[in-house]
Amino acid sequence: MKRLFDILASALGLIVLSPVLAVILFLVWRQDGKSPLYKGVRAAKGGGSFEMIKIRSMVAGADKTGVESTGANDMRITPLGHFIRRWKIDELSQLWNVLMGDMSLVGPRPNTVKAVAGYTQNERKLLSVRPGITDMASIVFSDEGDIIKDAEDPDDAYDKLIRPWKSRLGIIYAENNNVLLDIRLIWLTVLAILDKPKALSGVQKVLNRLGADPALISVARRDRPLQPASAP
Template identity: 60%
Template sequence: MRFFFIRVLDVMLALIGLIVFSPLIVAAMVAVWWQDGFSPFYVAKRAGRGERPFEMVKLRSMVKNADRTGVASTSNTDMRITRVGHLIRRYKLDEITQLWNVLKGDMSLVGPRPNVLQAVANYSSEEKKLLTVRPGITDLASIVFSDEGEILRGSSDPDLLYEQIIRPWKSRLGLFYVENRSILLNIRLIFMTIIALVNKPAALDGVHRILVKSNADPKLIDVARRDKPLLAFPPPGMVDIVQSHHAS
């Protein structure tokens, strides 16, 4: 029954969000189209619940066909990001259009972020549990690693760096959510996601309280504080640090 109420909350808030933000979405669409004359949308194929692929709708922040370069992770210095795209990414405008996917039932407002099919194929058996729920627009990891582009800034191999220092903790935070999800947790995470846009330290404090109260892994609690450099670590269910972003 609680999952039914989560879905009801998803639909209600997605409808309200699309209506409220429609002027902003239209303005961003015009700006993206004006800069290069191509579609303002980027339709990304992602793995959904049960590993079923779906098409996630995003406002395009990169040059056309940027995904054909084979680089999945993006740093803030990525030359593929357009001038308008930097603004879209800074204010998370590319996430708003995903409310359409929430209405369709592909996604939830809160849940592990959907990943590309190639990355999911390399999941450990433990990480596969992330695919037992609908992927979301936001979650604990979205708050903790909202500065992902900055973390990867200047890396000669952002995909590998992502696999070594971000994926291990994003997956663990996602698994924590899967094991503890509830309508109350969803509401708290939606609220903290909004707070993170203007006061990330306050949002991180909220994440810390959730993890501590639920007796999460002390290592995860420590990393989620984001007050120390991120170190390479094996993904959950694996014993070795990833040495290649093509490794399984």
């Protein structure tokens, strides 16, 4: 049922959004004459890898700098890229990955093969489901770039402040995923763009219903500074 939902929703999304995608792709190409699409190698469900397609929001070749985490003030982000990231437009092209079966509409965000190699045994549960375009962590940490923007080492800041909680949220989803939960999280993702506090409240209700740890629910409120923690 989940796969059928993914196929129908992604196909419809690509058809409906094709005019918007065409305009954005042209504008990105016009900046520098380079491909408007970025293909990044990501870890697949159960192991292996696939090419995740994103609309390019950074300068061409940005992935070759060796820095995987991106702060909001990263100089590699183009002027148009800031707009694309603000409205999550760069994720829309991943509907193709969903249609092809590499990804799902909802699931833990796909990570690099290098990052997955450093997963704890518990974090490897994230590979038990298809990676997704959105999930609870995507809502809770939609401001990920702002969280690490002033860090001297963005990758280290990500590992200490975001990864521990992002992984826990992804594990809870992997253990409880179903179509009804997917529909709920898709709605909360859209709501987060318009009213993040209400979306966070919705995520907290989901976590409460799933019996999540109180500490995780507290972090999901995002009403206090994040503190360094260990990966699950």
